[in-house]
Amino acid sequence: xxxxxxxxxxxxxxxxxxxxxxxxxxxxxxxxxxxxxxxxxxxxxxxxxxxxxxxxxxxxxxxxxxxxxxxxxxxxxxxxxxxxxxxxxxxxxxxxxxxxxxxxxxxxxxxxxxxxxxxxxxxxxxxxxxxxxxxxxxxxxxxxxxxxxxxxxxxxxxxxxxxxxxxxxxxxxxxxxxxxxxxxxxxxxxxxxxxxxxxxxxxxxxxxxxxxxxxxxxxxxxxxxxxxxxxxxxxxxxxxxxxxxxxxxxxxxxxxxxxxxxxxxxxxxxxxxxxxxxxxxxxxxxxxxxxxxxxxxxxxxxxxxxxxxxxxxxxxxxxxxxxxxxxxxxxxxxxxxxxxxxxxxxxxxxxxxxxxxxxxxxxxxxxxxxxxxxxxxxxxxxxxxxxxxxxxxxxxxxxxxxxxxxxxxxxxxxxxxxxxxxxxxxxxxxxxxxxxxxxx
Numbered sequence: 001x002x003x004x005x006x007x008x009x010x011x012x013x014x015x016x017x018x019x020x021x022x023x024x025x026x027x028x029x030x031x032x033x034x035x036x037x038x039x040x041x042x043x044x045x046x047x048x049x050x051x052x053x054x055x056x057x058x059x060x061x062x063x064x065x066x067x068x069x070x071x072x073x074x075x076x077x078x079x080x081x082x083x084x085x086x087x088x089x090x091x092x093x094x095x096x097x098x099x100x101x102x103x104x105x106x107x108x109x110x111x112x113x114x115x116x117x118x119x120x121x122x123x124x125x126x127x128x129x130x131x132x133x134x135x136x137x138x139x140x141x142x143x144x145x146x147x148x149x150x151x152x153x154x155x156x157x158x159x160x161x162x163x164x165x166x167x168x169x170x171x172x173x174x175x176x177x178x179x180x181x182x183x184x185x186x187x188x189x190x191x192x193x194x195x196x197x198x199x200x201x202x203x204x205x206x207x208x209x210x211x212x213x214x215x216x217x218x219x220x221x222x223x224x225x226x227x228x229x230x231x232x233x234x235x236x237x238x239x240x241x242x243x244x245x246x247x248x249x250x251x252x253x254x255x256x257x258x259x260x261x262x263x264x265x266x267x268x269x270x271x272x273x274x275x276x277x278x279x280x281x282x283x284x285x286x287x288x289x290x291x292x293x294x295x296x297x298x299x300x301x302x303x304x305x306x307x308x309x310x311x312x313x314x315x316x317x318x319x320x321x322x323x324x325x326x327x328x329x330x331x332x333x334x335x336x337x338x339x340x341x342x343x344x345x346x347x348x349x350x351x352x353x354x355x356x357x358x359x360x361x362x363x364x365x366x367x368x369x370x371x372x373x374x375x376x377x378x379x380x381x382x383x384x385x386x387x388x389x390x391x392x393x394x395x396x397x398x399x400x401x402x403x404x405x406x407x408x409x410x411x412x413x414x415x416x417x418x419x420x421x422x423x424x425x426x427x428x429x430x431x432x433x434x435x436x437x438x439x440x
Contacts, residue, residue, distance in 0.1 A: 008128035010048050015132040017044040017071075018100050019139045023098035024075075024091070025279075026146065027153040030341060030419070031079070047071050067070045082418055089170040090157045096177045097215075100208045101142075103184075104334045107201040109134045114197070118197050154341040156219050159226070176207060292360060297330065304332040305373070308345040310350075314371070317354040321369065328354075338380040338439050345417070346373075346380065349435055352411040353384060357433075360400075360407035361386050381436035388431045394424055400431055407435065 004012070021040045025032050046420060050067035072095075079088060121127045160166040178316050267379045269278035284306040297318060305311040314330060321328035336343065354371070361367055370385040388400055388407075401405040409424070416422055416435070423434045 004123045004128060005125060006052065008123070008125050010052060012106075012128055012130055013048040013051050015042045016106055017047045019135070020098050020102045021071075022139075022143070023101060024095050026098075026143070027094060027150060027157060028087060028091065029154075029339065030417070031076070031082070031084060031091070043071060043074070084417075085126075086161050087157070089166050090160065093170055093173045096173045097208070097211055099177070099210070100180070100204055102139075104201065104204040105133055105138050105142075106131070106206050107197060107204060109138070110198050111201055119297040124432060130429070151340050152219050152223065153215075154339060155223075155226070155344075158341055158344055165218075173211070176211070180204070180207060225338060226309075234312065302330070302332060304335045305343075305345070306336060307340060310343045313347040313351055314373075317350065317358075320355065321358045324358050325368045326358045326362050326369055328358070329368070329370045331370065334373065336373065336380060338373055338375060338437075342380055342437055342439060346382065348415055349412060349437075350382065352415060352432065353409060353435075356408060357384065357386055358412065361388075362380070364389065364410075375439070378439060379436045380439055381434060383435075384433045386431050386433075387429060388426060390429065394426055400426070407431075 018040050020042050022037075025036070031121075047067045047070075050070060054066050075091075076088070077098060079085060079091070110122060113127060113131055117127070122131065183203070256389070266278060269275070297315075302311045302314060305314065318330060320326050338346075350371075354369075357369065364387045366387060368387065372383040372385075374381060374383075394400060399409065412435070413422065417437070420435060420437045422436075423432075425432045425434075
């Protein structure tokens with residue numbers, strides 16, 4: 001097997017592990033620790049130290065993977081601490097791809113240096129430094145070129161969470177990783193194993209390309225399914241909107257039929273100077289009116305929401321509120337620029353907030369709810385303002401209690417990430433719920 005000095009080994013270990021961890025979290029902005037690059041460097045230093053002090057490392061033994069085990073245990077513990085277990089299968093898949101990527105790039109560079117110079121130079125201090133510098137440049141360029149894949153990959157990861165496809169892909173990736181690792185360790189045990197570097201590089205490249213193409217095909221399939229779902233959702237909402245318009249048109253036609261009789265009745269009271277009868281008839285007419293502004297807001301008025309899924313979620317809740325007799329006013333003053341993952345989570349939170357809130361305030365006067373969606377450089381948030389009875393009090397973090405009614409928003413708290421904040425306040429006759437999510 002190829003041997004290098006301890007300093008060359010440390011530099012190579014640190015550089016490769018730094019980039020390995022960086023690509024592990026590349027498509028998981030919500031899992032990143034604060035000061036992410038410092039976190040990558042700290043993990044790389046700890047890994048390198050364990051690799052150096054572990055006596056089995058130099059023997060290419062499976063026990064030499066102690067540093068890898070420790071690093072993965074720490075990462076899983078961080079997932080558990082953040083209550084983000086749902087990301088574990090996808091995180092393992094990306095970890096395997098990141099491992100193959102760093103291995104492939106490093107072996108290509110190492111083979112190139114050996115071919116252009118010699119094995120002795122490649123294993124020297126200057127050879128290692130040259131190889132790691134080239135690795136760092138290539139990894140930086142790859143990180144920049146992969147930037148456009150972040151949104152569709154985050155979308156794919158969110159869509160596959162909890163589905164059987166996610167676990168089938170995990171089993172497939174784990175099997176490939178185990179076979180490759182055993183194959184690599186077997187080659188390192190052979191004498192003059194540097195002669196097998198080109199062969200091992202080819203195997204790594206083939207696996208990496210195959211897995212990348214498989215992931216790309218999954219991404220295209222998911223985008224097609226999502227497009228079909230959005231078309232179906234759009235059709236459903238248009239039917240719901242058309243039904244509301246037809247209902248209002250029917251009410252207008254009925255009113256037009258009664259309009260002449262109303263005028264005749266009012267005129268008759270005036271002619272007889274029966275002002276009390278005039279007043280009572282006017283009250284009867286006014287109390288029978290039905291008001292609705294469901295036709296005033298269209299899906300196109302929500303253009304500041306870039307995510308089609310979130311846009312339809314908001315509009316659906318708007319129409320449901322109108323059907324319940326609640327006026328829902330929606331404010332999105334500026335275009336939202338958060339990631340697809342964040343906007344999807346926002347839709348989930350709104351769907352758990354607005355239906356119980358509309359049901360809780362529809363009997364109150366005025367039955368008016370205001371939804372305000374805004375974002376800053378660090379946060380995207382929504383604020384809901386709604387009426388409450390005079391004796392209302394906040395009970396816990398997600399309840400508004402009064403003798404007349406009780407508003408329970410506990411379903412929101414169940415899916416609220418630990419990184420998000422939720423505040424419920426009462427101000428005289430109004431309640432205010434504010435939910436803020438950090439932007440990935």
